[in-house]
Ligand code: NAP
C-alpha cells in the first residue's frame with residue numbers, strides 16, 4: 340500500500356501495510372479492533388512482530404484523554420517485546436530472529452543538548468512517543484503496542500536479556516525504566532532509606548529495583564491486601580497509608596520517596612516523611628494538580644521533583660541490570676479482547692502487579 344504525503348521537501352511516497360491493532364476513537368469509547376498502517380522498514384528500521392505488551396496506567400490516562408492531549412484514533416501500548424522479522428539494510432544492532440523491546444519513545448531530535456546527553460526523554464523538540472505523537476513518516480499519530488507489529492528506528496530499540504521470561508520483561512520497558520531512572524538519579528543505594536508510594540505496575544518495580552540497589556525500602560500502600568506481598572517483593576517494612584498511627588513512624592526519616600500513585604492523594608503526607616534535604620520525586624501523573632503546603636517543604640529544606648521515563652542508553656542499562664539481578668515484573672496475562680475489563684480492574688488497583696497482553700490473541 341502506498342501513501343503520498345506532502346512534506347516541506349515536497350510529496351513523498353511511503354509504503355505501508357495494513358496492521359491489526361486495538362484502540363479507541365473517543366475518550367468515552369471502549370477499545371476495539373482497528374486497522375492501522377505501519378511503514379515498510381526504511382534503511383535504519385527494524386520491524387518487530389509484537390509478542391507481549393504491558394498495560395501501563397498511562398495507556399488508560401491517554402485512551403480516556405485524562406491528560407487532555409489525546410488525538411484519536413489512539414492505539415496505546417509502550418511496553419513492547421517481540422521478535423524482529425525484518426531489518427533495513429543499514430541496521431547494525433539487530434538481525435531477523437532477534438528478540439527486542441520498545442519502550443515509551445520511538446524517536447527524538449537527536450541533536451539537542453539533552454539528546455546528546457542520553458536524555459532523549461527530555462528532548463528540547465519533544466520526544467516522539469510510541470503512541471499519540473506525530474508520525475513524521477505517515478503523517479498520522481504514532482500507534483503503540485496493542486498491535487501485531489511495529490516499525491522503529493533501531494536507535495530506539497532495546498536488546499532484551501535472554502535469561503528473563505519474555506512476557507514478564509515487557510513491563511520493564513516503561514514501569515522498569517520509569518522507576519530505575521529516578522532511583523539512580525537520587526543515588527538510592529546502601530545506607531539510604533527509601534519510601535515507595537503506590538504499589539501498582541511502577542511501584543512494585545520500584546520496590547524490586549531499590550532493594551537490588553541495596554537500599555532499605557519502605558512501602559506505603561492504600562491496599563491492606565498488598566501489605567504481605569510487599570515484603571515478598573523486597574520491602575523491609577510496609578505502612579498502610581490510611582492508618583495515621585502507622586504514618587507517623589517514618590516522619591522525617593527517609594532520604595528519598597518515589598511516588599507512583601495514579602490518582603488524587605495528599606502529597607503533603609509523603610513530603611513529611613523526608614529528612615532534611617530529602618527529595619520526593621513524582622512519577623505518578625494524576626489528572627489534576629496536587630496541592631503542596633509551603634510548610635511541607637520549608638522546615639526540612641525538602642525537594643519536590645518529577646521524573647519522566649529514562650533515556651535509551653539508561654533503558655538498556657536497566658534491562659542489563661534486571662538481567663544480572665533476575666528482576667522481572669509480576670504479571671497477569673490477558674488476551675487483547677480483555678483489555679477493557681483490565682482497565683476497570685487497573686482503576687481499582689486490582690492487579691498484581693501488571694497486566695501483560697498476549698498479542699498473539701489479536702489474530703483471533
Ligand atoms: P497502577 O498500576 O494503576 O498503580 C497505581 C497505584 O497507585 C495503585 O496500585 C495504588 O497503589 C495507588 N493508587 C491508586 N489510586 C489511589 C488513590 N486514590 N489514592 C492513593 N493511592 C492510589 O499505575 P502505574 O501503571 O503503575 O502508573 C502509575 C502512575 O504513573 C500513572 O499515573 C501513570 O500514568 C504514571 N506514569 C508516569 C510515567 C513517567 O514517566 N513519569 C511513566 C509511566 C507511568 P496501592 O494499592 O499500593 O495504594
Ligand code: ZN
Pocket residue numbers: 395396397398417443513514
Ligand atoms: Zn507507561
Ligand code: ZN
Pocket residue numbers: 447448449450451452453454455459461462463464465
Ligand atoms: Zn533532542
